[in-house]
Amino acid sequence: MENRTSEFKIRMQKNTKAIAYPLIAILLSFIVGGIIVAAFGNDPINAYKAMFKGSLGSWSNFGETLVSVTPLILTGLAVAFAFRCGLFNIGAEGQFIIGAISSVWAGWAFTGLPAIIHIPIVLLVGAFAGGIWGGIVGWLKAKFGSHEVINSIMMNYIAMYLSNFIVMNLMNEPDKAFSFAIADTAKLYRFAESITIFKGSRVHIGIVIALIVAVFAYYLLNKTVRGYEVRAVGFNPHAAEYGGINVPHNVVFAMFVSGMFAGLAGAIMVTGVQFRANNLFGFTGYGFDGIAVALVGNNHPIGVILSAFLFGVLQKGGPMMQLQGVPKEVVGIIQGIIILFVAVNFVKVLIENYTEKKNSKKSIAKGEVK
């Protein structure tokens, strides 16, 4: 029993640390961002106030923030999952696009189904298509050893232009730069339909789906044999191979699941917000933001939820800062600073160096030698 409580304590300590370091980094980056805002001649307090008010100040603002948090959670999970297998999936963007266009097709092609059946089909089609898109990259790596970063970047372009081709030629709403819309039975439930406080926001059930997927990802990674193998390959493929783990197989699997998460993000954007696919002039950014979300969230599903939320706040609150006279670019700079501060992990390094020094002094004082 005592063993168990101490074990719990150790785990708590570890978790607090894992959360505390990025938190401190975020705090510091806000301060640095504030200095920059001040340097541009604006009042940083007012600017931040506007940002938080704009993103969290009312239920409808909060709802709109959740609308952008939802795909970020999923693309963040996509990048994080691949990363735990030692793979850097830059292709969440392309998987997102493919997921979106496929779900538009499924949302349009199947008619006469009840929503309860139609919606899952649409989401699954989007996820599966994204999974295939990611899986191809994994397969190329496993089979030919070609690097997933290059391949997934290239797959992004293929995805975008393929999607545009389909939008403009095969599923085109006449004379418009977007596709035709999905059936009503494929549209996700919006909270505003029955909860009046969310009126004016488009927040939809997708946020719940994203949270469930995050829990699923956590479970898959940490509590299953498959997750054990995926992480083993990520940490040390040589030892994994020695332990009878099929490394190529797991690489394909991880890229497939990663692509599924990103594809699902695209499907949820289609069924929850857009109801159609647009002719893209550039990347949507959800996939690329997913990289930052995963990084800030330390590639942990729970961390990804929190960091996606932070990014959602920045995205929704940014325009409000603009209303206070802060240039849009500065909002972008603050976002960049946050990522940089968290990514370089300097808080952790500083604190650990400090405590290590203290400990070694202590143990030397006691005359201990390891």
Added chain:
Amino acid sequence: MKLSTVIEMKGISKSFPGIKANDDINLSVEKGEIHVLLGENGAGKSTLMNILYGLYQPDEGQIFIKGKAARISNPNVAISLGIGMVHQHFMLVEPFTVAENIVLGSEPKKGTSLDLDKAIKDVEELSKKYELKVDAKSLISDISVGMQQRVEILKTLYRGADILIFDEPTAVLTPQEIEELGVIMESLVSQGKTIILITHKLKEVMAMSDRVTIIRRGKVIDTLNTKETDIDELAEKMVGRKVNLHVEKLEKASDTPVLEVKGLKALDSRGLEAVKGVDFEVRSGEILGIAGVDGNGQTQLIQAITGLQKLTAGEVLLNGKEITGLPPKDVIDSGVGHIPEDRHKRGLILNYTLAENSILGSHKNKKFKSKFGLSYPKIREHARRLIKEFDVRTPNENVEARSLSGGNQQKLIIAREVDRDPSLCIAAQPTRGLDVGAIEFVHKRLVELRDSGKAVLLVSLELDEIMSLSDRIAVMYDGKIVDIVDAKDATEKKLGILMAGGSIQAEK
């Protein structure tokens, strides 16, 4: 005597985070002696010598070279004081010639370009003067390990060293080469050089040194005249308790082959044939030792047997059943335990906890599963049992494997592999980098396995280990097994000849 003290280190202390590597160490080395620093891995020998060579700065203490106080802030200062270091891992540029390597960093120049002719001449003169045979014009990649070491020695001499530090110089040599090194050191000393030899091998201490300073846990335990001591005393002082260096073994005879390897061929990572047709068998209740100098195909042989790499020809049978070319998973499941030669690369996932590591290779086993996936309580319980049975020193089973010492990491691997109850256990360099206490433990476990009727295939570069554990010894050279001898008939000399590619018949 007092006048000729060339190195005096007084009250040297050096700490690293969490470790006091050197604690008030006093060392004095006389001119013209071979002085051994003896200690286990991690005792602080290398730290001390790195301080002397200027790679580390001591926290406290003073250094006197030839009676004068010196502050050795970097290796260049050490070199200018006449101190040279022959590193354990050679610091040579492989595509360069011997001469180019020796003059590297202090090249003779003609105008702005390298005067290669002078370099070659200098090297040849130096080589003649100290009787260190090298071929100045050949490439490093073409010469033997023994000659590479002579190049390292010449490098220090070229820079005018008269105090030479040898860091574990015998680790990569065959017995004959070790003997040659002994002769070289004698001749260097006779020409007025002073030698400090870092080692943890007791036999070398007895054979090669004048005096020995024993270091344990960062402290000097004693300094003795080699003539006035013996191996047992040194071992006890080095480890801090009585050590049983002799491996007790019961006679076991059996003819049932467990592992049969026939005509096995395999390539190395460059695509060259590393194993060139190998035949042998390991019987139940025996330890078959594979002796050989590093890089003669041992690694590839084991990887081919365990499915970690493809074999290009041949077959492998386990208990009469063919396991040729099966993937690692199937090899494990058919009853092969494998203690890999590189525990950090292969044996452990350092970021995984001990519990997670304890199921690597059997993680698909039903007994670690619950209804919905892996059962961590069951895994932890399994790990706790292994930790207890194999005396792994750790706070608990939830710490990462990287936080353990090498010895305890190895114990965990052995526990994991032995616990699966394999019919064949492959142990590749199972005691590399371990201290004497851990070595004793590993040897005991391997012999226990053998006594319980398992087959053990032992691959080691340490000849002593091979000779004391094996029932039969196969010697590997250049991808082939040159001979398999009964351990009772094996002598160090005989094995040494085979390891260098010679044959015993030719000797007779």
